[in-house]
Amino acid sequence: MPRAGLTPDQLVVVAAALADRDGLDQVTVSAVARQVGVKPASVYAHLDGADDLLRRVTQLALREMAERAADAMAGRSGRDALEAWATAFRTYAFAHPGRYAASHRPLGRQDALAGAGPRHTSLSVAILRGYDVPERDHVHAVRLLGATIHGFLDLEAAGSFDHSAPPAADSWPRTIDALDALLRGWPS
Amino acid sequence: MPRAGLTPDQLVVVAAALADRDGLDQVTVSAVARQVGVKPASVYAHLDGADDLLRRVTQLALREMAERAADAMAGRSGRDALEAWATAFRTYAFAHPGRYAASHRPLGRQDALAGAGPRHTSLSVAILRGYDVPERDHVHAVRLLGATIHGFLDLEAAGSFDHSAPPAADSWPRTIDALDALLRGWPS
DNA sequence: CCCCAAACCTACACCCTGTAGGTAGATCGA
DNA sequence: TCGATCTACCTACAGGGTGTAGGTTTGGGG
Numbered sequence: 001m002p003r004a005g006l007t008p009d010q011l012v013v014v015a016a017a018l019a020d021r022d023g024l025d026q027v028t029v030s031a032v033a034r035q036v037g038v039k040p041a042s043v044y045a046h047l048d049g050a051d052d053l054l055r056r057v058t059q060l061a062l063r064e065m066a067e068r069a070a071d072a073m074a075g076r077s078g079r080d081a082l083e084a085w086a087t088a089f090r091t092y093a094f095a096h097p098g099r100y101a102a103s104h105r106p107l108g109r110q111d112a113l114a115g116a117g118p119r120h121t122s123l124s125v126a127i128l129r130g131y132d133v134p135e136r137d138h139v140h141a142v143r144l145l146g147a148t149i150h151g152f153l154d155l156e157a158a159g160s161f162d163h164s165a166p167p168a169a170d171s172w173p174r175t176i177d178a179l180d181a182l183l184r185g186w187p188s
Numbered sequence: 189m190p191r192a193g194l195t196p197d198q199l200v201v202v203a204a205a206l207a208d209r210d211g212l213d214q215v216t217v218s219a220v221a222r223q224v225g226v227k228p229a230s231v232y233a234h235l236d237g238a239d240d241l242l243r244r245v246t247q248l249a250l251r252e253m254a255e256r257a258a259d260a261m262a263g264r265s266g267r268d269a270l271e272a273w274a275t276a277f278r279t280y281a282f283a284h285p286g287r288y289a290a291s292h293r294p295l296g297r298q299d300a301l302a303g304a305g306p307r308h309t310s311l312s313v314a315i316l317r318g319y320d321v322p323e324r325d326h327v328h329a330v331r332l333l334g335a336t337i338h339g340f341l342d343l344e345a346a347g348s349f350d351h352s353a354p355p356a357a358d359s360w361p362r363t364i365d366a367l368d369a370l371l372r373g374w375p376s
Numbered sequence: 377c378c379c380c381a382a383a384c385c386t387a388c389a390c391c392c393t394g395t396a397g398g399t400a401g402a403t404c405g406a
Numbered sequence: 407t408c409g410a411t412c413t414a415c416c417t418a419c420a421g422g423g424t425g426t427a428g429g430t431t432t433g434g435g436g
Contacts, residue, residue, distance in 0.1 A: 006414080030392055042415050044394065106346045113351060121352065139352060140362040143340070146348070147363065148332070151339025158294045160334070163301060164309065164327055174328040175335065177375050187369040194383080218423055230384050232425065 006036060008046045012056040019057060019098025027098070029053060058107060061099040062116040065092050069123050078130035079180045085127055086149050086176055093153045100157070104150075120146075131183040141183065148179060192226050196234045199224070200244040207245060207286025215286070217241060242293060249291040250304040253280050257311050266318035267368045273315055274337050274364055281341045288345070292338075308334075319371040329371065336367060 014035050019027045029050050033040040047053050065088070072084040093100040107115065124142040133141045152175055155161060161168035202223050207215045217238050221228040235241050253276070260272040281288040295303065312330040321329045340363055343349060349356035 028392060029394085038414095039416065040392080041394080041396095041417080045414065050393070104342070104346060106348075109351065112347075117351065137362070139354065140359045140366075143343070143349060143356070143359045144336070144363055144366055147339035147343055148336045149339070150343060151335035151337070152331070154292070154342065155331070155335055155338060158292060159300075160294075161331060163297065163305065166327065168331070171328045171331045174325070175332055178328075178332055178370055181373065181375040182366055182370050185369065185373060187365050192384080216423060217425085226383095227385065228424080229386080229426085233383065238424065 006038065006042070006046050008056070011036070011043060011046055012053070012060055015053055016057050016060055016096075016099050016102070019102055020096050021098070024054075024098045024101040027054060027057065027102075054102065054105060055107065055111060057099065057102045058105045059111065059115045061096070061103040062120065064096075064099065065089060065103060066116040066119040066123065068092055070119070073123065073126065079176075081127050081130055082145075082180055082183070083176050085123060086145075086179075087172075089149055090153055090172065093157060097157060100153070104154070128183070131186065133183060133186045134188065137186065137188075141186065144182075145179060148175065192224055192230075194224060194226065194230070194234050196244070199231060199234055200241070200248055203241055204245050204248055204284075204287050204290070207290055208284045209286070212242075212286045212289040215242065215245065215290075242290065243295065243299060245287065245290045246293045246295060247299065247303045249284070249287040250308070252284075252287065253277060253291060254304040254307040254311065256280055258307070261311065261314065267364075269315050269318055270333075270368055270371070271364050273311060274333075274367075277337055278341055278360065281345060285345060288341070292342070316371070319374065321371060321374045322376065325374065325376075329374065332370075333367060336363065 011032055015027050015032050018031055018035060022031075029043050029047070030040045032053065033043045043053075047056070068091070069085050069088040072088040073081050076084050107117075121142065124145055125138060127145065128138055128141055152172070156168045161171065199220055203215050203220050206219055206223060210219075217231050217235070218228045220241065221231045231241075235244070256279070257273050257276040260276040261269050264272050295305075309330065312333055313326055315333065316326055316329055340360070344356045349359065
């Protein structure tokens with residue numbers, strides 16, 4: 001019997017691909033084992049079970065999203081930066097629905113602080129540099145941006161916008177417009 | 189052996205209570221059966237399995253939320269209506285975290301149109317009556333309101349705001365302020 | 377009073393999680 | 407080159423969830 005030569009990272013990538021293809025709830029130790037041609041028990045030598053597997057997929061997704069947002073925002077400011085940031089998430093959510101869903105899973109304090117969380121915060125703060133939002137309101141503005149974009153993509157993915165016209169995609173630029181207008185005229 | 193006298197609705201209420209107490213992922217046919225003192229197989233006589241159970245919990249949550257939002261908004265308009273509407277959801281999300289989580293689950297077209305979905309739409313539209321948002325932008329404004337509130341509550345529940353000061357609760361009125369300002373100066 | 381439909385049961389097959397303990401392949405020192 | 411050892415992967419199993427098939431009890435209507 002040849003050895004598969006598994007590593008935790010490789011298993012996580014397989015799990016992420018599985019999430020995108022079949023849905024996050026199909027990501028199981030058994031499914032990953034099947035995918036790499038190994039018995040489920042073997043996977044436990046590399047990962048601490050199903051929770052660990054999903055946590056790692058969450059961290060992978062957060063890392064990838066921070067990276068793409070940062071790339072998209074490079075050299076932009078103001079509305080351009082806002083749009084690039086938001087659209088990077090939307091593009092990612094469409095291309096990788098399972099990973100995107102995984103990115104919503106709660107993480108423990110340790111994992112959150114050690115992972116890409118802080119990077120996401122600083123990207124959001126960077127957007128505010130193009131607007132006149134007072135320093136003490138930065139947290140609130142960052143939370144508002146995150147809430148609106150996350151909420152939109154989550155509802156869009158859940159199909160909540162599918163039962164009214166026009167298509168959800170038409171509301172996307174309007175949502176960016178609204179956030180831009182809001183940041184320009186931030187209520188003090 | 190006495191009969192439990194199960195009904196689908198009763199089982200769904202038990203499932204909803206279980207969701208609030210133990211988390212949505214603990215809502216299983218087996219757990220509900222245990223809760224009402226019956227064998228799992230018996231539950232299948234009243235429900236079409238786990239998916240049906242969860243779908244019904246989703247519908248229950250959506251109905252309850254529409255009802256509470258409507259009650260809270262009665263007799264209010266403008267910013268008052270907006271705040272009452274949003275806060276009704278937040279209060280519900282805190283009081284019934286499992287039900288609230290269930291309310292995010294995607295529904296099929298049939299279920300969505302037959303359930304409380306349309307009622308939620310008309311409540312959101314009612315908020316816009318207090319503002320000068322042109323009719324053709326109503327859909328976009330409704331989607332924006334829904335996205336922001338849903339996103340905020342979802343991130344708050346996931347603990348995404350727990351790792352920065354101040355507490356998430358401090359950002360809540362600021363979020364309402366922002367939405368109010370946005371609707372007042374809606375960008376055309 | 378009896379009968380029968382519904383309510384609930386047992387038993388089973390199947391899948392996923394996770395542990396215990398065994399086997400085989402790679403690697404390193406002599 | 408040959409063993410010793412490490413470890414990657416295995417089999418076997420316990421436990422719990424889903425869902426079906428088919429049996430038994432209960433209680434209300436004729």
